[in-house]
Amino acid sequence: MKKNLYFLSALTLGLLTFGCNRNQSTASSDAATAPVASTQAVTYSNPVLPGDYADPSVVRVGDDYWATATSSEWAPLYPILHSKNLVDWETVGHVFPDKLPNWAEAHFWAPEISYEKGKYYIYYTAKKKGGNLCVGVASATKATGPYTDLGPLVCQEVGSIDGFPIRDEKGDLYLIWKEDANSVGKPTPMWGQRMNEERTALTGEKFELFRNEKGTWEGGLVEGPALVKRNDYFYLFYAGDACCGRSCTYGVGVARAKSIRGPWEKYAQNPIMKKNEAWTCPGHGTVVSDGKGRDYFLYHAYSANSTVYPGRQGLLDEITWGSDGWPRFQNASPSLTAIAPYNTNAQDERNIQDEFTAAKLASSWQWFVEQSPTYSVQTSQGGRLLLQASPDKIGSVLSKRTVEADYTATAAINQRQLSKGVAAGLAAVGDPQNAIGVSVQNGEISLWTVKENKETVHAKVPAPSSDLIQFRLTAAKGDQLQFAWSPDGTTWTPLNEGKPLNGDFLPPWDRGVRIALTAKGPAGATAAYEWYRLAH
Structure with a gap:
């Protein structure tokens, strides 16, 4: 803002x-x-x-x-x-x-x-x-x-x-x-x-x-x-x-x-x-x-x-x-x-960063009404969020509101802490039946769409062997979505360069788009996130 x-x-x-x-x-x-x-x-x-x-x-x-x-x-x-x-x-x-x-x-x-x-x-x-x-x-x-x-x-x-x-x-x-x-x-x-x-x-x-x-x-x-x-x-x-x-x-x-x-x-x-x-x-x-x-x-x-x-x-x-x-x-x-009513100027709150160093998640995190996620926060060693997976089409979700049509979201996933069979990712989400995201699972990166509860995989590439993998989602005009991954946050590899995915189907009639951390897989298995950032 x-x-x-x-x-x-x-x-x-x-x-x-x-x-x-x-x-x-x-x-x-x-x-x-x-x-x-x-x-x-x-x-x-x-x-x-x-x-x-x-x-x-x-x-x-x-x-x-x-x-x-x-x-x-x-x-x-x-x-x-x-x-x-x-x-x-x-x-x-x-x-x-x-x-x-x-x-x-x-x-x-x-x-x-x-x-x-x-x-x-x-x-x-x-x-x-x-x-x-x-x-x-x-x-x-x-x-x-x-x-x-x-x-x-x-x-x-x-x-x-x-x-x-x-x-x-x-x-x-x-x-x-x-x-x-x-x-x-x-x-x-x-x-x-x-x-x-x-x-x-x-x-x-x-x-x-x-x-x-x-x-x-x-x-x-x-x-x-x-x-x-x-x-x-x-x-x-x-x-x-x-x-x-x-x-x-x-x-x-x-x-x-x-x-x-x-x-x-x-x-x-x-x-x-x-x-x-x-x-x-x-x-x-x-x-x-x-x-x-x-x-x-x-x-x-x-x-x-x-x-x-x-x-x-x-x-x-x-x-x-x-x-x-x-x-x-x-x-x-x-x-x-x-x-301004009180002659004071409001703060700029467009950029969001969570290192998961506090014992409790900020009140601005959200999830689906019908699916309350199970998670915990490890405040030691720089902070880490552990999100239990769900077998649902998108998986378990923890999300933040977007505030503009143009934004960049990034997240770091700890591959060494990722349970077998879990797809941990970053996604633009409209509701439980509509999302576009990127995830890593069993050493492979996938770019995917869920539309009306039907999943389409657009790209698959081998994941790096690094402990951490970073995902980046860049949105233009609200619905033109680009995805990339990086082992270190410096060198980025695009997954759909020059061909943005169209997310105009995402928001329901009464809601806006959220940017979510997702964990899809066997119930009880976990995904580990080191940090989350959303810049407008």
Whole structure:
């Protein structure tokens, strides 16, 4: 994530804005005044969450910001991210770090983080075992957990997604969510219903807030509700139209009402955010106040230059409020650079290196939801990762997000520590049925593709006799992949020189590409990795 330092006129950029009061914020912003700007200001560049962080949600508790995002089919589920300034984020844990909720099996989407009376709540979407999509909830006394799952709250026949909690004008607790009727070609209502204080059940009758309107920018759906209370109105930010993949058409709209039960008025100038030359398909975010009179929207969008390959990345933009009471964004589109909320510049986190010298793997490592890998870390002698193999088509996987379309990944494999029959490698992975990689097995290097669970071997060459072998994967434009190997990291031998493998089939509709260490072979056998590097 390349962050740049700029010194700009605060007056030119219009720093003085008015804030809103989020019902779950720890500090009221109605009476707050926007801070007096200095003559110089530091800027940040989007994205603030580089890589695949779809449907981000954020809450402020005191001086701390906590965020989470969609996991989809990558575990561990629902990252917990921490920041002091809204632009520097660190993954500090997960809602479900070790196992899935006992009622759910897939599609772990759209978590919404909230805080009230000493407890953190995560409202999340998941597919019920043998059923459809539901909105569930988990709670903890610390943002980092451990979280206790409270189970599903609502499971409609065609699916229920994107839960959001809000207290009404009387202080009663409600859940707002979307009925996933677009999955069967029908309109998509936003529903509301009372929720008990324990967050274990909905009570009373549900009611409709509004639904998508045919022939408008909303297209086939409205979803991703995020509500704030400002003066006499509740404002509901929402996303409309197609969310994901190369044909996405997402945008951001807003509606308001004086009561949760309506009537709801959609803003006549919707969408209030749409694509530009740098970012496309913006949407599905939440609003957070900094407690000093400024409101921000943390949401996702695709990079227009790299389309779907890094996935939907987390962006931040300030909300301004017009004299008519409606919210707006600068230029009605995602910003490339903007004034940093706390006058601090974000760190460059595009390059990743892991020498496996820490006793525990970093929280940014991921694996398939349906296949939790067994591994250990040897911290002595410079560090080493031991990954147990799996006979599955790709094998066991430990992966990292990519953040741009152009990158180089390298890894060192210890051949002397490689169990017989194990293929240890480095691969670009979309899901368990789609990957492109290179591996070494029984003294032979293979370049391979797994597409729709069918394997094709493109090249085989003898492996060097060195203790270590290094693999390199170079990507251009997200899907043009070149592979090479080296015994020492100095002399590289290409495996498909001049003929890049096409990886456009890799990312599923709702995810970005990961770069993974892979171990395929007899269960219980191991592969040994000395280090892993990913440079953008």
